[in-house]
Amino acid sequence: MTHLPYIVAAYALALGASAVLGIGAVIRLRRARQALALVGRSFPEGRPS
Amino acid sequence: MRQAKGFREAHFAVCPLVTSNVRSAAEGAGARIIVTLPATSRIPPQTARPSRPGFMNRFANPGQFMRLSSVLLPWLSGAAVLTLTVGIIWGLFYAPADWQQGDTVRIMYVHVPMAWLASLGYFSLAVCGALSLIWRHPLADLAALEIGPVGAVATFICLATGSLWGEPMWGTWWVWDARLTSVLVLFFLYLGHIALIRAFDEPARGYRAAAILAIAGAVDLPIIKFSVQWWNTLHQPDSITLTGAPTMSMTMLAPLFICMAGFSLGFAAVVMARLRAALMETRARQLLSRRHADREAA
Numbered sequence: 263m264t265h266l267p268y269i270v271a272a273y274a275l276a277l278g279a280s281a282v283l284g285i286g287a288v289i290r291l292r293r294a295r296q297a298l299a300l301v302g303r304s305f306p307e308g309r310p311s
Numbered sequence: 312m313r314q315a316k317g318f319r320e321a322h323f324a325v326c327p328l329v330t331s332n333v334r335s336a337a338e339g340a341g342a343r344i345i346v347t348l349p350a351t352s353r354i355p356p357q358t359a360r361p362s363r364p365g366f367m368n369r370f371a372n373p374g375q376f377m378r379l380s381s382v383l384l385p386w387l388s389g390a391a392v393l394t395l396t397v398g399i400i401w402g403l404f405y406a407p408a409d410w411q412q413g414d415t416v417r418i419m420y421v422h423v424p425m426a427w428l429a430s431l432g433y434f435s436l437a438v439c440g441a442l443s444l445i446w447r448h449p450l451a452d453l454a455a456l457e458i459g460p461v462g463a464v465a466t467f468i469c470l471a472t473g474s475l476w477g478e479p480m481w482g483t484w485w486v487w488d489a490r491l492t493s494v495l496v497l498f499f500l501y502l503g504h505i506a507l508i509r510a511f512d513e514p515a516r517g518y519r520a521a522a523i524l525a526i527a528g529a530v531d532l533p534i535i536k537f538s539v540q541w542w543n544t545l546h547q548p549d550s551i552t553l554t555g556a557p558t559m560s561m562t563m564l565a566p567l568f569i570c571m572a573g574f575s576l577g578f579a580a581v582v583m584a585r586l587r588a589a590l591m592e593t594r595a596r597q598l599l600s601r602r603h604a605d606r607e608a609a
Contacts, residue, residue, distance in 0.1 A: 298595045
């Protein structure tokens with residue numbers, strides 16, 4: 263393959279950044295769910311649907 | 312109406328049903344229309360932009376969004392991973408090399424989807440800005456807050472992969488070409504939006520300022536699109552247009568469309584997940600502040 267380092271760098275950057283965004287969103291979603299559950303347990307009437 | 316014909320200016324109170332005929336007659340006579348609000352209809356500053364119940368708020372309120380996204384998110388994420396896997400493998404290993412560029416053309420399968428997402432993301436920001444300013448949509452501000460960073464990352468990857476493609480093909484990492492420069496401006500618009508929406512202690516002011524920036528900045532989108540036609544640029548013209556036949560082979564076009572679909576689904580899934588998380592964080596903060604208020608009252 264010609265110019266292989268450029269191709270590898272482009273794919274690594276695009277897929278790596280996409281993975282970071284995706285994993286970051288999953289972690290944030292999990293933390294938010296846990297925080298809401300924690301607050302909801304001590305404030306049961308305010309729990310969202 | 313007869314009086315209006317005789318004057319160069321016609322003053323009307325806002326009452327469309329009564330004055331529409333009069334107004335059209337006055338316009339026909341070449342009179343300048345000046346609309347004045349009756350004193351009773353003037354809106355006090357505090358309630359100048361009330362939330363309007365209607366289609367937008369009925370079908371896209373936070374509760375509806377949470378219910379809908381809990382069903383959609385796993386499907387969107389699964390479809391994104393599946394589509395991207397197929398598209399990337401096809402583009403890297405099965406699509407033919409270009410007769411001029413060789414295998415370097417494979418950078419196209421990540422560069423073009425990122426360019427598409429950069430523009431689509433900013434268009435979404437502008438739509439959110441309009442929804443926020445006009446309809447006071449409860450989700451639009453939060454969506455703009457979450458779309459901004461994802462769109463900025465897509466724009467950065469578009470610029471970086473473009474540089475990685477440009478160096479072996481053009482012999483330079485960067486050139487102040489109209490297409491490249493207008494995409495760089497888009498990246499700065501994203502950064503400005505991200506900074507502005509978080510810049511105020513009162514979030515509503517930040518949302519409003521960022522909405523105005525998003526709408527004003529949307530003028531860059533047609534400049535990006537038509538830059539390769541309006542100016543003589545180093546960047547190649549569009550290979551895919553709405554009106555003409557594509558200038559590339561179907562064996563390259565198919566994996567490109569699959570990669571574009573995969574990255575778009577991934578973009579939607581990430582934004583949806585971030586928006587769900589933001590709504591939950593907001594809800595948790597509200598519950599905590601209510602608990603503190605109750606304790607203080609007790």
